[in-house]
Amino acid sequence: MSENPSSQLPERVDVLIVGAGAAGLMCAATAGNRGRSVLVLDHANKVGKKILMSGGGRCNFTNLYTAPENFYSENPHFCKSALARFTQWDFIALVEKHGIPYHEKTLGQLFCDNKSKDIVDLLLAECRAAKAQIRTRCSIRNIEPLEKGFIVDTSLGPVFCESLVIATGGLSIPTMGATGFGYDVARQFGLNIIPTRAALVPFTQHRRQLERQGELPGSALEVTASCGEGSFSEQMLFTHRGLSGPAVLQISSHWREGQAVSFDLAPGRDLAEWLRERREQNPDSHLHSALAEIWSKKLVQYFLQRQGVESRALKQYGEKALAGIGQKLQTWQLLPAGTEGYRTAEVTLGGVDTDEISSRTMECKAQSGLYFIGEVLDVTGWLGGYNFQWAWASGHAAGEVA
Ligand code: FDA
Numbered sequence: 001m002s003e004n005p006s007s008q009l010p011e012r013v014d015v016l017i018v019g020a021g022a023a024g025l026m027c028a029a030t031a032g033n034r035g036r037s038v039l040v041l042d043h044a045n046k047v048g049k050k051i052l053m054s055g056g057g058r059c060n061f062t063n064l065y066t067a068p069e070n071f072y073s074e075n076p077h078f079c080k081s082a083l084a085r086f087t088q089w090d091f092i093a094l095v096e097k098h099g100i101p102y103h104e105k106t107l108g109q110l111f112c113d114n115k116s117k118d119i120v121d122l123l124l125a126e127c128r129a130a131k132a133q134i135r136t137r138c139s140i141r142n143i144e145p146l147e148k149g150f151i152v153d154t155s156l157g158p159v160f161c162e163s164l165v166i167a168t169g170g171l172s173i174p175t176m177g178a179t180g181f182g183y184d185v186a187r188q189f190g191l192n193i194i195p196t197r198a199a200l201v202p203f204t205q206h207r208r209q210l211e212r213q214g215e216l217p218g219s220a221l222e223v224t225a226s227c228g229e230g231s232f233s234e235q236m237l238f239t240h241r242g243l244s245g246p247a248v249l250q251i252s253s254h255w256r257e258g259q260a261v262s263f264d265l266a267p268g269r270d271l272a273e274w275l276r277e278r279r280e281q282n283p284d285s286h287l288h289s290a291l292a293e294i295w296s297k298k299l300v301q302y303f304l305q306r307q308g309v310e311s312r313a314l315k316q317y318g319e320k321a322l323a324g325i326g327q328k329l330q331t332w333q334l335l336p337a338g339t340e341g342y343r344t345a346e347v348t349l350g351g352v353d354t355d356e357i358s359s360r361t362m363e364c365k366a367q368s369g370l371y372f373i374g375e376v377l378d379v380t381g382w383l384g385g386y387n388f389q390w391a392w393a394s395g396h397a398a399g400e401v402a
Pocket of ligand 1 (some may be wrong): 055
């Protein structure tokens with residue numbers, strides 16, 4: 001295996017993979033293990049950049065509970081075959097084979113104990129064992145389909161390949177090397193693209209709203225965020241630009257411009273009922289002290305102020321007043337100004353229309369020998385290791401046949 005940018009490219013290979021990210025490297029190792037000669041090309045200066053930055057530097061490499069329901073796609077059935085044939089357990093077995101220490105953080109999310117680089121090293125070791133070659137700093141200029149195979153013109157010279165695999169990912173984080181290359185290739189071959197948009201992305205808020213939130217950036221709380229058909233109970237974080245945290249990232253995949261998002265700020269309890277109980281137990285306690293059992297002092301102050309609720313001894317509120325206060329404080333309807341966009345989004349929703357692709361092999365139905373894998377396809381996972389599991393599974397599916 002070579003990552004040497006200056007060494008000459010082979011004139012012909014069985015499988016040429018564009019994109020040395022999660023899906024591309026998995027595909028390379030799988031195809032190489034079948035005895036296919038494999039070359040992976042990437043325009044970036046190093047491989048697996050998104051893996052390196054993922055999971056806060058510890059790569060949330062899969063999820064114990066991965067199931068087709070955790071993915072968005074125009075065709076929700078498309079992901080089933082690949083996910084069933086290379087499961088989370090298969091990837092965990094690889095992680096264990098390489099002696100990488102890991103742990104479950106929450107909700108089935110598996111993270112490296114040490115660093116994301118362990119996962120890149122695993123993939124490079126697998127590629128090395130499978131004799132797959134890798135070249136970085138190499139861009140693709142042109143793809144010409146032949147009767148059988150393709151001539152790919154690159155900045156390091158032309159290569160003939162029998163199978164061409166596009167694994168160039170989505171549009172998120174352009175500074176990390178993301179491009180729309182995969183969509184351009186799809187268009188070249190007349191494939192449909194499901195419109196793309198940034199997902200798993202923080203919300204921005206209007207300036208006036210941010211000013212009202214004043215000192216809140218850095219404060220977090222458990223919420224249930226709902227929009228359209230989506231509903232997620234996880235943490236929400238106030239930031240200097242708006243809202244983030246897992247609940248917000250998750251619900252951003254359901255949100256469309258102009259829609260409101262509703263938050264249950266005390267999930268799992270009926271706040272009015274809870275306040276009633278507190279009043280019985282401790283009638284002299286003030287509303288703000290009672291609420292400080294659930295939220296930080298800053299949040300209590302902000303929520304009371306926002307709803308114009310004055311904090312008095314609990315015994316001073318009648319039944320109706322307490323029910324009203326509970327209801328007002330528990331629910332929050334927010335109209336986000338927008339999202340932070342591809343600059344900080346973890347993934348891209350939409351992509352190459354899966355109607356154009358075989359769900360078993362990832363091969364393009366209209367162009368024999370052309371494959372699309374990973375995030376470039378219209379398959380997008382929830383937050384929590386699902387997107388990498390899709391990259392592994394789709395990369396493996398193509399690697400078994402390309
Ligand atoms: P990926 O983006 O990994 O690889 C594409 C490759 O193609 C890159 O190496 C790129 O340089 C190359 N490329 C692009 N254009 C090219 C061109 N024109 N010519 C040549 N090469 C080109 N998911 C998850 O499951 N758990 C997690 O913890 C995280 N965390 C996370 C954090 C952050 C900050 C981001 C941005 C994303 C995540 N994700 C995640 C999502 C996950 O990183 C993503 O879904 C996968 O990396 C997608 O794998 P792919 O191989 O499809 O694309």
